[in-house]
Amino acid sequence: MSPSGPYKLVTVNTAPDRARRLIGRVVEAVKDKYTIIHAANVDNEEDVPAVVKAVQPDVLFTASMWSPEQSQRIRDGAQEIVPGLKTYALPQGLQVDKGPDAVVEHILEKLPSIIEG
Known part of the structure; x- marks a missing residue:
């Protein structure tokens, strides 16, 4: 079976190099x-x-790094532009508290429900 997609992903992250590495x-x-x-x-x-x-x-x-309020505002605004856009907010502080491996694991755990939900 071939993979589903392609899915175009936009990240909102003040550390673009880290975003690229983790999403990679x-x-x-x-x-x-x-x-x-x-x-x-x-x-x-x-x-x-x-x-x-x-x-x-x-x-x-x-x-x-975004507060829940900032993240909600960013995601709501994006969904106004692209109706049906699937969005996800990483829990505030995850990178600082648990590091990059925890971020990757968290995304991998949530991704099926984000894409297919």
Whole structure:
């Protein structure tokens, strides 16, 4: 069976290199099940609408440095631009508290329900 997708992913992370590395690990880990293209990273809240409009992603993740309120605002705004956009907010502080491996594990655990839910 071939992987489902491709799914265009936009991340909202103030550390773009870290976002690319972590999502690269996720993409590699799920390549048999999903084809995920990390289409863009946005490193500030203000640029999210323009990037979402340009990329038209299938999925948007907000990183763990955003507060729940910021993350909700970012995700709501993106869904206004792309109705049906699947979004996910990493729990605030996950990267700082538990490190990059925990972030990758968390995404891998949640990804099927995000994409298929």
